[in-house]
Amino acid sequence: MTAAEQKPNEQRIVITGIGLTSPLGDDLVTLRQNLLAGKSGVSPYNIRYVGNTLAGICEFDTSKHQTRKELRRGTRAGSIATYCCNESVINSGLDWENIDKSRVGIYLGVTEHGNVETENEVYELQQFDYDVSVWNHFHNPRTVANNPAGEPALNMGITGPHYTVGAACAAGNAGFIQGAQMLMLGDCDVALAGGVSESIHTFGIFASFKSQGALADHSDPSKASRPFDIDRNGIVVSEGGCVYTLERRSDALARGATMYGELIGYAINTDATDFVLPNPQRQSECVRLALSRAGLNADQISIVSTHATGTTSGDIQESAALRTIFDEHPTVHINNTKSFFGHAMGAAGALELAGNLPSFDDNTIHATINVDNLDPECALAGLVMNQPRESTSVNYVLNNSFGMLGINSTLIIGRP
């Protein structure tokens, strides 16, 4: 029995709903089918100044939960969040009409927010010879850092706390952890927690990765995102969102809710060594801390969902970190979701976890695709390459998400 499972049910946090949008589907069933089928979600994409490039694009029905006026006023991140929060609540089976909305909190991770809106507004301003009298009065509410959490709060009448957690590309895990902690503190009874990203709509992120030599390029879009492959050449930027409905296990049991998984352990730490370059020592410390808090040994983990983005050095560094912990345990399966649809930035951690949760039911581990020639420096004993793998049982998923400025995060989710 893990440390988490020894706690009273009031202190145990479970997932009771999942709402998501991704380049491979707008619900968990579709996403899972496409991951098991080895399908790519990367498409040709064009954005101002940068021109033709590649991206993972979401095509969820924006009108399903928002009026056209809400869409006109709001941001893409707000729209993604509103879709995901609504879908998550529907999926949870909560009696939403009668629930006390002041006891619901929204905690969403974001890599960045405001770049898209500012770039658009400056572009518009340029058409008017920089006459700031045409600067949009919605600029401030669109670009405040809490916007992506505030829009679903407005849309759904949620009056508990709402805010975003800025945590670079570890944000999806960070939002999840924040929501769980607020439940443990009794700050709310339902936490809508996860991450969102609208980053494909800012040219700056593409241009910056390009300047850094870290923007993926390939004549075949489906082959562009290839973590661990020797010919990888960078990141495919994607948009997306994933919001979990989290509840205390006692509440979930009382209402007979379906549980997708339980939070068993988590950790966040910091490299404190570089703006961009990761530090495998700190990454391994983060994973070990999560395992320690969970009361689990490394060989008890069934799946390690890696962060690897397809950059030359980043994949090697994460492989080095994981090798020190898992290489003696080849039964621990290791996979990667970015190989399918790129890097969903603030949504990445939450989405990548979601795609692995159905393994608790089907005992199948989705692969990391596009590994045509494995980089020897990324060779990990349990790496599931190109084809899904069957397992006898899946009990614990360990989900890594790392980000710039050296933020590392690990979540461990157990079979409910």
Add this chain to the structure above:
Amino acid sequence: MTPAEIRDAITDILATIAPDDNVEEIRDDVEFREQLELDSMDFLDIVMELRKRFRIQVPEEDYPQLVSMSSTVAYLEPRMNEH
């Protein structure tokens, strides 16, 4: 611009600002707010669109002139034709 052209231009602006409403059915002598889902921020958008599209600056003391279609057309007609 003729009054009819100004009316079309305003209708076009309203269609952008109130996309969930049917602006084709606006009655000219009834206040916009009684017919459309408009709030104060939308009203600022109308003023902004006039500034962007026609370079017309509507001072704050003149905002009450933009209360309905007929009053707006009457207010804008001399100003549109100055440009």
